[in-house]
Structures are given as C-alpha cells and as structure tokens.
Amino acid sequence: MEQQTFLADKIRTQEYFLNMGPQHPATHGVMRMVLKLDGEIIRNIDPVLGYIHRSIEKMCEHDNYKQIIHLTDRLDYLSAHMNNEAVALLVEKASGIEVSDRIKVIRTMMSELTRIASHTLWWGVMGMDTGALTTFMYAFRDRELINDIMEETCGARLTMNYSVIGGVRYDLHENFVKRVKDFIVHFKKKLPEYDRLLSDNVIFRKRTEGIGYITKEEAIAFGLNGPTGRASGFACDIRKLKPYSAYDRVEFQEVMATEGDAFARYKVRILEMWESLRILEQLVDQIPEGEHRVKTKAVIKLPVGEYLQRVETARGDFGVYVISDGGSSPYRLKFRSPGFANLHGLNKMSIGYKIADLIVNFSTIDVVVPDMDR
Amino acid sequence: MMNLTIISEWLSHYIAAEVAFYAELIVIAVIYLSVFALLGLFLVWLERRVAGFFQLRLGPNRVGPMGLFQTLADALKLVSKELTGTSKADKFLYKLAPYFVIITALMAIAVLPFSGELQAFDVNIGLFFISSVSSISVIGIFLAGWASNNKYSLIGGMRTGIQMISYELSVGMVVVTMATLAGTLQLSELVALQKDGWFIFTGHVPAFIAFAIFIIAGTAESNRTPFDLVEAESELGAGYHTEYSGMNFAYYFLAEFVNMFIISAVAVVIFFGGWLSPFGITDNIPYVGVFWFLFKTMAVVFLMMWFRWTFPRLRIDQLLTLEWKYLIPINMVNIVLMALLVWLGLTF
Amino acid sequence: MSYIGDIINGSKTLLTGMSITGNYFFKNLFTRKDVITQLYPDNMNELKMFDRFKGEVIMFHDENNQHKCDACTNCEIICPNGSIEIVWERVADPETGKNKKVLLNHIYHLEMCTMCGLCIEVCPADAIGWGQDFHHVTRDRADLTKVLNKPGSSIMPGVKEKK
Numbered sequence: 001m002e003q004q005t006f007l008a009d010k011i012r013t014q015e016y017f018l019n020m021g022p023q024h025p026a027t028h029g030v031m032r033m034v035l036k037l038d039g040e041i042i043r044n045i046d047p048v049l050g051y052i053h054r055s056i057e058k059m060c061e062h063d064n065y066k067q068i069i070h071l072t073d074r075l076d077y078l079s080a081h082m083n084n085e086a087v088a089l090l091v092e093k094a095s096g097i098e099v100s101d102r103i104k105v106i107r108t109m110m111s112e113l114t115r116i117a118s119h120t121l122w123w124g125v126m127g128m129d130t131g132a133l134t135t136f137m138y139a140f141r142d143r144e145l146i147n148d149i150m151e152e153t154c155g156a157r158l159t160m161n162y163s164v165i166g167g168v169r170y171d172l173h174e175n176f177v178k179r180v181k182d183f184i185v186h187f188k189k190k191l192p193e194y195d196r197l198l199s200d201n202v203i204f205r206k207r208t209e210g211i212g213y214i215t216k217e218e219a220i221a222f223g224l225n226g227p228t229g230r231a232s233g234f235a236c237d238i239r240k241l242k243p244y245s246a247y248d249r250v251e252f253q254e255v256m257a258t259e260g261d262a263f264a265r266y267k268v269r270i271l272e273m274w275e276s277l278r279i280l281e282q283l284v285d286q287i288p289e290g291e292h293r294v295k296t297k298a299v300i301k302l303p304v305g306e307y308l309q310r311v312e313t314a315r316g317d318f319g320v321y322v323i324s325d326g327g328s329s330p331y332r333l334k335f336r337s338p339g340f341a342n343l344h345g346l347n348k349m350s351i352g353y354k355i356a357d358l359i360v361n362f363s364t365i366d367v368v369v370p371d372m373d374r
Numbered sequence: 375m376m377n378l379t380i381i382s383e384w385l386s387h388y389i390a391a392e393v394a395f396y397a398e399l400i401v402i403a404v405i406y407l408s409v410f411a412l413l414g415l416f417l418v419w420l421e422r423r424v425a426g427f428f429q430l431r432l433g434p435n436r437v438g439p440m441g442l443f444q445t446l447a448d449a450l451k452l453v454s455k456e457l458t459g460t461s462k463a464d465k466f467l468y469k470l471a472p473y474f475v476i477i478t479a480l481m482a483i484a485v486l487p488f489s490g491e492l493q494a495f496d497v498n499i500g501l502f503f504i505s506s507v508s509s510i511s512v513i514g515i516f517l518a519g520w521a522s523n524n525k526y527s528l529i530g531g532m533r534t535g536i537q538m539i540s541y542e543l544s545v546g547m548v549v550v551t552m553a554t555l556a557g558t559l560q561l562s563e564l565v566a567l568q569k570d571g572w573f574i575f576t577g578h579v580p581a582f583i584a585f586a587i588f589i590i591a592g593t594a595e596s597n598r599t600p601f602d603l604v605e606a607e608s609e610l611g612a613g614y615h616t617e618y619s620g621m622n623f624a625y626y627f628l629a630e631f632v633n634m635f636i637i638s639a640v641a642v643v644i645f646f647g648g649w650l651s652p653f654g655i656t657d658n659i660p661y662v663g664v665f666w667f668l669f670k671t672m673a674v675v676f677l678m679m680w681f682r683w684t685f686p687r688l689r690i691d692q693l694l695t696l697e698w699k700y701l702i703p704i705n706m707v708n709i710v711l712m713a714l715l716v717w718l719g720l721t722f
Numbered sequence: 723m724s725y726i727g728d729i730i731n732g733s734k735t736l737l738t739g740m741s742i743t744g745n746y747f748f749k750n751l752f753t754r755k756d757v758i759t760q761l762y763p764d765n766m767n768e769l770k771m772f773d774r775f776k777g778e779v780i781m782f783h784d785e786n787n788q789h790k791c792d793a794c795t796n797c798e799i800i801c802p803n804g805s806i807e808i809v810w811e812r813v814a815d816p817e818t819g820k821n822k823k824v825l826l827n828h829i830y831h832l833e834m835c836t837m838c839g840l841c842i843e844v845c846p847a848d849a850i851g852w853g854q855d856f857h858h859v860t861r862d863r864a865d866l867t868k869v870l871n872k873p874g875s876s877i878m879p880g881v882k883e884k885k
C-alpha cells in the first residue's frame with residue numbers, strides 16, 4: 001500500500017526567535033525575553049536582564065547603614081516599606097537595638113498596607129495583561145486610598161522610606177487609625193467585586209486554569225517563593241517561619257494552594273489580601289503607646305560578622321545579607337530578591353504553552369523588574 | 375431611494391448629461407465619505423468617553439464641549455505625522471494594505487438604509503454584499519502583517535486569517551437564519567417587512583439566539599475585545615499595525631470603528647427594524663428614520679463597547695473552540711429551528 | 723448536558739461582570755459620583771498636599787529674611803548622592819571679634835535628590851525641612867539646582883555654632 005503523505009509533512013517549518021521587550025507593554029518595565037517559538041508555541045525563554053541595573057548593592061558598600069535604607073525603596077518599589085524594614089531589622093538585630101512594641105506594630109501595619117497596595121496593583125495589571133482593561137482603574141481606585149494613608153504618615157506614596165534604624169521616621173498621623181478603618185470597610189466591599197468582575201469570569205478562568213503548571217518539587221528546586229511558591233503548595237511564608245516585628249502576635253493564615261497553575265497563583269494573592277485585612281483589623285484598635293523611635297548613635301557600626309535578615313514582601317522572601325568588617329558601611333551586601341528567584345520558574349511554566357499564556361504566567365509571578373535587576 | 379438625481383438634472387443645464395451623471399456620483403461619494411469620516415471620529419470619541427465612564431474616569435473633556443473635538447485634534451495630529459516603516463518592508467504591499475481595509479469598510483456603507491429615502495445603493499442582495507465586501511478587509515490586515523516585516527505583525531496577521539475566516543461563517547449563517555424568516559436579502563425590503571414587528575420579536579427564540587451569535591461573531595469580525603487577538607496589546611504590542619504610523623495607522627483605526635458601525639447597523643436592520651420607529655410613531659414623516667436608525671445602531675455599538683471594557687481576551691485556541699464547538703453547531707440547529715418555525719407558521 | 727450547562731454558566735459569569743461595569747457606567751454617566759479623575763491644572767489651587775509630603779527640601783526663613791543655618795555642613799556630608807553643596811566663608815564677628823562661619827549659598831540639587839530626608843534629620847538647627855510644592859516641571863535641568871537661602875538673608879541671632 002502506498003504510504004499516505006500529508007501536506008503538512010511537506011511544508012518546511014522552522015523555529016524562530018522573537019525579542020519580547022525591553023519595550024513591550026507586557027514586560028512590566030524594561031525586561032527582555034528572547035523567545036524561541038514554533039508558530040505560537042513557546043520552545044524556550046531566555047530572560048535578559050540588565051536594562052535597569054543601577055548597581056545598588058555596590059552603592060550600598062559606600063553608604064553607611066542609615067543611607068542604605070533609602071536605596072532599598074528602589075528595589076521592589078511596590079514593597080518599599082518591607083524592604084526598608086528588612087535593612088532596619090538587620091541593623092537593629094546586629095547592633096542590639098531593642099525597639100518598642102509600638103514600632104513593631106506600626107511596621108507590621110505598614111507592611112500589610114503595602115502588601116494590599118501591591119496586590120491590588122498586581123490584580124489590575126493581571127486583568128490588563130489578559131485584556132480586561134477596566135480592572136486597572138478599579139485597582140487604582142482602591143490603591144489610591146492606601147497611598148493617601150502612606151502619604152499622610154510617611155510623606156511619600158511609593159518610596160516611603162519610613163523605617164529607620166531604631167524605629168520609624170515619623171509618628172503615626174492622627175488620622176491614621178480612622179483612615180485605615182475606613183479603608184478596611186471600603187475594601188471589604190470591593191474585594192468581592194474583584195471576584196465577580198474577573199475571578200469568576202469564564203474567559204479569565206479558561207485563560208488561567210491549568211496554565212503554567214509547576215509542581216511543589218519543581219517550585220522548591222527553582223526557589224520559587226512568596227505567593228508564587230505557595231500556590232504550588234510550598235510553605236514559604238517568612239511571616240510564619242521566622243516571625244519578625246509583630247507577626248508573632250497576630251493571627252493569620254498562610255494562604256496555600258496545591259494546584260500550582262496560574263489560577264492558583266491568582267487565588268493565593270486574592271486570599272492574601274483578605275488575610276492582610278485580617279491582620280490590620282486585629283492591630284488597628286490596639287496600637288500600643290510609646291516611642292516611635294529609639295535614640296541611636298550618630299554613626300552606626302556593626303560588629304564584625306555576617307548577618308542575614310529575611311522578610312516577606314509582597315513578592316516573597318526578601319533577604320538582606322551583610323558582611324561587616326566593623327566599619328560604618330558594609331563590606332559586602334547582597335539582596336536576595338524574590339522576583340529574581342521567581343523568574344527562574346517562568347521557563348518551566350511556559351514551555352509548550354502559547355504566547356498568550358506566557359503573558360499570563362509572567363503576570364502571575366508578579367514581577368517588578370527593578371527588583372530582579374538591581 | 376435617495377432622490378439625488380436632481381443634482382444631475384440641475385447640472386445637465388450647464389454641462390453634457392453624461393458628464394453630469396458622473397459629477398453626481400462624485401458629489402454623492404464625497405458626501406458619504408465626509409459623513410463617514412465624521413462618524414468615525416464621533417465613534418472614537420464615543421468609545422473613549424464611554425470607556426472613561428466604565429473606568430471611573432471622565433474620558434476626553436478638554437477640547438471642545440464634552441471633549442467632542444478631541445478626536446478631530448487627534449486626526450489632525452495623525453495627518454501631520456511622518457509616515458514611518460521598516461526598511462526591509464515590502465514597500466508596495468505595505469502601502470497598499472491600509473486601503474484594502476478602509477475602502478472595503480466604506481464600500482459596505484453604501485448599501486445601508488439610513489431611512490426610507492436615504493439609501494445610496496439598494497442592491498437586491500444587500501446582506502450578501504455587505505458580508506462579502508467586509509470579508510475582503512481580511513486581505514488588508516493579512517498584507518499588513520506580512521509586508522511589515524515584523525514578527526509581531528506577522529503573528530497578528532496570521533491570527534487575523536484564522537479569526538476572520540472562522541467568524542465570517544457564523545455571521546453568514548446568522549444572515550441565512552434571518553433570510554429564512556424574511557425571505558429576502560434586500561435591505562430596504564427587510565426593513566419594510568418589519569413594519570408589523572421587529573424580527574427579534576417575530577422570530578422569538580431562534581431570532582434571539584441568532585442575535586446573540588451575531589453580536590459575538592460581529593465583535594470578533596471587528597477585532598474588538600474579547601476577540602482582539604489581532605492587536606492583543608499586551609502580547610503583540612499593536613499586532614498587525616505595529617509598524618504603521620500617521621495616516622496609515624489612522625486608516626486602520628478608523629476602519630475598526632466604521633466596521634463596528636456596519637456590524638451594528640446590520641444587526642439593527644435584520645433584528646430591530648432598521649429605521650422604523652417603535653410602534654410606527656414617526657414612520658410617516660420622511661427622514662426621521664435616520665434618527666431612529668442611528669439611535670438603534672448606537673445602542674448596539676454601546677453593547678459592543680460594554681463587552682470591550684468588561685471582558686478579558688480569549689486565547690487563539692479558545693477563540694476557535696468557541697466558534698467551531700459552540701457557535702457553529704448552535705447556529706446549524708438554529709437554522710433548522712427557524713425553518714421549522716417558518717414552515718409551521720409559528721412566527722408572530 | 724454539561725455542554726448546555728457550560729454555556730449557561732459561562733454567560734452568567736459574563737453577565738455578572740457586565741453588571742458591575744454597567745453599574746459604574748450609569749452611575750458615572752448621571753452623577754459622576756465614582757469618577758476618580760483629578761482635573762489637574764484646573765484644580766491646581768484647591769489641591770493641597772499633606773503636611774508631611776516630601777516635595778523638595780526648603781530652608782525656613784522668618785519675616786526678617788533670616789534663616790537658622792550656620793553652615794555646619796552636616797547635611798552636605800550625610801547626603802548619599804551629593805545633592806547639597808554648602809558655600810561658606812569665615813567672617814569676623816563684629817562683637818566678639820572671633821572668626822565665624824557664615825553661609826553664603828546653600829546649593830540644593832533637586833534633580834539628584836532622592837528625598838531620603840537624612841539632611842533634614844541631621845540638621846542640628848532645624849534650618850531645613852520639607853516643602854510641599856510639587857510643580858517641578860521645567861525645560862531646563864539647571865532650573866532644578868536651587869539656592870535655598872534667599873538672597874540677602876542672614877543667620878538668625880542666637881543660633882549657636884556647633885563644634
């Protein structure tokens with residue numbers, strides 16, 4: 001019998017490369033991905049970093065510990081407060097500065113507000129990346145309230161630079177408690193709206209469910225962390241593992257999912273906002289009285305040694321690692337950024353899927369490029 | 375029929391009758407073109423304004439009353455912009471492509487019945503004419519994708535091919551469904567037949583299903599969210615028109631909106647009684663039909679804008695699943711259902 | 723049957739989404755209640771920033787055009803990015819006859835400042851602080867380099883010179 005030949009077998013196809021970025025609407029800043037494509041199907045992803053490299057780690061080696069803090073705002077600018085806090089906690093731990101309960105509570109509340117702000121922004125962008133442009137504005141409406149709280153108390157909306165060594169820069173503004181309470185009431189009404197608008201939408205579900213699957217073992221192997229790791233069932237919340245500030249005294253759940261797909265990552269972040277609200281609710285009525293700032297020496301020197309402080313930012317496990325030679329600035333400083341680790345998973349998540357799925361995956365790992373590219 | 379022969383009659387006093395005939399054609403064409411340029415601009419303004427309200431914004435509100443002149447200003451800006459392009463583009467096709475899109479969009483307009491009196495070209499296969507003419511525009515988009523020599527454009531162009539050809543089928547089948555009910559393809563006649571009740575009511579269940587399918591397929595035909603994979607801002611930059619600038623870009627932009635208008639107008643003609651007023655209140659007054667026609671069309675346009683500002687985008691395979699696994703089978707059943715209804719005389 | 727069920731459930735979720743956006747649309751169309759747009763240049767005068775807003779670093783002057791800066795250069799030293807330059811000279815005090823530092827120009831580079839606030843914190847005399855102005859748009863980078871002490875200003879009497 002004559003062998004049947006299909007037309008498709010005769011057509012010569014070829015894999016090709018596509019440069020996505022650095023100026024591309026979906027790469028959230030200046031990141032470049034070299035995609036190897038077969039039609040629309042992704043065969044390989046090569047992320048190229050370096051377009052926004054500012055050598056912050058090297059700059060930190062020349063600055064003293066007080067000056068370092070304001071540079072960390074510029075890493076993951078959506079978790080600016082948590083980054084500030086990490087450095088402040090590290091220096092306090094290393095030089096034995098005890099901070100009061102009030103400071104701890106203020107820092108925790110600010111962290112959770114920042115987390116909500118970051119996740120709302122992410123939600124808006126997630127909608128935009130999947131094509132629903134309206135989510136972005138709704139997210140910004142709610143985020144604006146947090147920004148107002150931040151601006152009133154810290155003086156800035158994004159790069160707060162609020163934590164300092166031995167406390168926080170200013171005491172809470174008198175409107176703070178009222179504003180936070182208003183926000184909690186407002187946001188509890190709006191979060192279900194997020195679900196009804198996007199999470200339940202059949203198109204959105206189809207776009208995210210079963211896409212970008214990554215198992216728990218792979219997640220651990222790639223070092224995924226934060227909501228991205230937890231969506232695969234990897235318990236990696238630093239707030240639970242190594243509680244800092246006031247996290248040991250509040251009740252909250254480490255949000256976990258086991259599906260490991262894009263929708264699980266989406267779900268974890270949405271539920272995390274509810275948990276953050278819960279933490280805020282517990283703390284807002286009982287901010288202890290006391291000093292907002294402990295007196296410190298004018299020049300802070302850390303004893304010789306190595307120090308590490310990890311905090312849970314909105315993106316995951318942020319670590320500051322300092323080697324001190326006893327001077328007033330670190331001998332070597334390294335930031336372990338969550339986004340960079342999460343980016344490793346992207347290749348695994350996206351190979352074999354389509355371009356549109358890559359965008360969804362990229363969105364669900366919630367990258368902030370300056371965080372990966374310091 | 376539009377009685378513009380007065381132009382040629384008047385002109386023939388001065389010039390030869392044959393010349394006057396062509397002069398008349400040109401006059402009508404110019405009127406149509408300018409009206410539609412304005413309509414396109416208005417639709418762009420409407421879209422931006424509506425989008426603004428959906429998104430808790432105001433939309434354009436600075437230039438002119440309620441920002442009405444904003445799009446005019448934008449158009450002026452686009453006209454004055456430099457025409458750029460890639461150096462290795464296929465120059466001829468690259469320049470040709472936008473005209474395919476805009477001209478076919480404008481051609482389809484010719485047969486629309488704005489009112490009983492105002493219809494330029496009442497061909498007896500009107501619906502067929504519209505669907506065939508508007509399917510030519512896919513060539514323009516395809517050419518743009520190919521000739522730009524840009525991989526994003528190419529992917530966008532390829533997606534167009536798949537999308538438009540699939541959804542053309544759905545639109546065609548809906549037209550068949552409604553033609554079964556009406557028994558004609560001539561637009562003026564279609565409207566006249568709805569004097570006693572719009573088809574969406576007389577055809578009840580199957581007509582309603584047909585409308586739902588039509589609006590979905592129509593949205594896909596005009597490349598709007600949730601079916602804007604062709605442009606897919608977050609994936610492909612701007613898709614097939616990534617490399618276009620200035621007026622060439624404006625053609626695509628305008629064509630998208632004119633296409634949206636045409637789709638809505640067709641929906642109005644075959645489902646909502648065209649220029650007929652509700653309960654025939656103003657049907658005897660000439661030219662008032664224009665108002666009703668535009669009003670109904672804008673309502674359908676608004677529906678499509680509502681889709682755009684609510685839904686996420688589908689993926690290419692889901693787009694095809696929707697078409698081939700859902701719309702086509704339902705459509706086929708629907709045609710049979712409609713035929714049965716007509717046969718049994720169950721229509722109102 | 724899940725085929726038809728899928729269609730019905732799917733359309734239901736789509737309609738829920740549309741009800742949300744539609745709700746906002748009609749509310750905004752008729753009342754503009756939820757509109758969050760700030761009509762910026764029009765509301766420039768009503769727009770008030772929070773007191774702590776970090777717009778720029780300014781030097782406080784009293785009604786006699788006197789400031790509190792004694793040119794100790796603490797702020798210049800602490801600034802992480804060299805945004806501050808203090809120009810000073812030694813002038814003999816007419817009363818005591820001792821040489822004293824006098825501020826000539828407190829030069830502030832807004833274009834390099836990262837709003838870290840260290841200079842303000844470190845200033846022993848509280849001579850500088852945050853200004854709430856945010857209209858920094860300019861066509862020339864040089865406009866952003868400012869001299870903080872006003873022309874002709876002098877130091878307030880009674881500000882002690884720190885070591």
Ligand code: SF4
Pocket residue numbers: 779797800801802803804805806834835836837838839840841842
């Ligand atoms: S705020 Fe910071 S960066 Fe700006 S001038 Fe003062 S010390 Fe320098």
Ligand code: SF4
Pocket residue numbers: 790791792793794795796797798808841844845846847848849850
């Ligand atoms: S720290 Fe204060 S007093 Fe010293 S030079 Fe700066 S502004 Fe003047």
